[in-house]
Amino acid sequence: MAVHLNHTIVPAKDRDETAAFLVDVLGLDPAPVYGPFRVVSLDNDVSLDVVQTDAPVPSQHYAFLVSDEEFDQIRRRxxxxxxxxxxxxxHQEPGRINTNDGGRGLYWSDPNGHNLEIITVPYGGG
Incomplete structure (x- = not known):
């Protein structure tokens, strides 16, 4: 049996704002409500299930592998x-991208302080 990540829960101060932010910046389909979650679906059958919390939100890291064209579109947004x-x-090199592993990458923060990343080549050079 192969093991695949299906979903992960993203804690947020404002569930709807966070889901809308992710959908807008990443260029994804609108996130429907499922129980207490806004489900942000990614193209590899993984979802980010955004849940609202009143507790302090610990910063998490979410990295997205994208094509060169998607990278340019996301960077523009x-x-x-x-x-x-x-x-x-x-966050020591503002306004710059990296060229690690022969691709391009950058980091930015969501409204909760989560550290988001886009890369065009997987770590290790694909």
Missing amino acids: IQERGLTYWADPF
């Missing part, structure tokens, strides 16, 4: 929103 992005996970 990040810039259009006036969001800061960085070339590194520690």
